[in-house]
Amino acid sequence: MTVKSKENVKITKRTVDACKPGERDVFIWDSETKGFGLKVTPAGNKIYLFQYRLPELRNAARLTIGKHGDPWTADKARMEAEKYRGDIKKGINPAALKKKRIQEAKANITVAELCDEYIEAVPFIILPKIGRPKKASSIATDKSNIERHIKPLIGKKRIGNIVRGDVERFQKDVASGKSAVDEKTGVRGRAIVKGGKGVAARATAVLKAIFSYAVKEGSMKQNPGLGVELFKGEKRTRFLTMPEMSRLGDAMIEAERNGVNATGIAAIRLLLTTGCRKDEILSLQWKWVDFEGGCLRLPDSKTDQKIVPLGAPALELLASCPRVAGNPHVLPGWKDKGHLVGLQKIWQKIRIVAELEDVRLHDFRHSFATVGVAGGDSLYLVGKVLGHKQSRTTEIYAHAQQDPLKAVADRAATQITAALDGKAGAGTVVEFKKRGE
Known part of the structure; x- marks a missing residue:
């Protein structure tokens, strides 16, 4: 039929x-x-x-x-x-x-169930400010905040019962370390979750975004996170001084002699000489390296497509990196077609020898910017090299501009003082002519 x-x-x-x-x-x-x-x-x-x-x-x-x-x-x-x-x-x-x-x-589902729904939907949610969904790396960070902080502290609560006070209490609990943990995650893995205001602010921002999603989907009438001010964590702008860079160079030479992973050492040198983010360097492929143009053409960085100008030392370093047949990455890993992983372990060994235990890999980016600004380059140009879309992001390096300015003030004040003291070798005295002379 x-x-x-x-x-x-x-x-x-x-x-x-x-x-x-x-x-x-x-x-x-x-x-x-x-x-x-x-x-x-x-x-x-x-x-x-x-x-x-x-x-x-x-x-x-x-x-x-x-x-x-x-x-x-x-x-x-x-x-x-x-x-x-x-x-x-x-x-x-x-x-x-x-x-x-x-x-x-x-409205009767738990916060944990809402989180799972959000993670399934978020790859397809267009963010209005950037006109595209979140990147996979950002979603992975959201998942980490959900599994390590949100679910353990507030996951069992029904979303229909959540009020603003719950969100405020959540942020305080994360900051005080109530979700902190140190546990093994495998044969060699270990998860160390800490508290602190910075961690709490980021986790709470994710929670507020999840509730905003629930409002749009009709699961909640209003976002209970509205009006909750995020903690301001301590801004860290650690950068290497020239003596510290010298110690680091010696430590890397020693590491090479002792057989430390040469690919890892090359990664550290590239981070230092390019100002790139760690993920940008580790995932770097040969087809994105433009030797003739003297730049990297990254198709998908944190700020979308990006061109990174390269100095001569960085180009020489890239040219010296060996290529592995069948692997597209500049810094290949042990697995076929994969890139280097475990750079943190390599850095941990080197920074101990260099006596730089408080320095993170991301601080190399700060160091690159600080050297550029201290050398007299404008914040605008340094920001362009780093790929900053907003000028205020580069303004954290404004302090370095005081170094060349201070040198000018030192030279002028020294010459004036010497002249006042009548010391020989004082600076040249310039006579100003009067009008009409």
């Missing part, structure tokens, strides 16, 4: 099985229960529907009952359609009632 579109027949299992997909959606309307129907998509999906009219609605409204299969059989779908017809007789809009029930059900 072949059923044609819009034919009125009793919808049974036999009818549904007989329906074949066409080039467009095929609609079958039931001959017994008014408004009950079946849609067959070109892909072969069979979906039960209920269509109805209300005086206040200009056009017919249509509700999706469910896709054919467990739990929706033709008989169960018909019973659902009959319930909707009963609602209409009472003057109730079935679509509005269904929406309300869904919202009530969602």
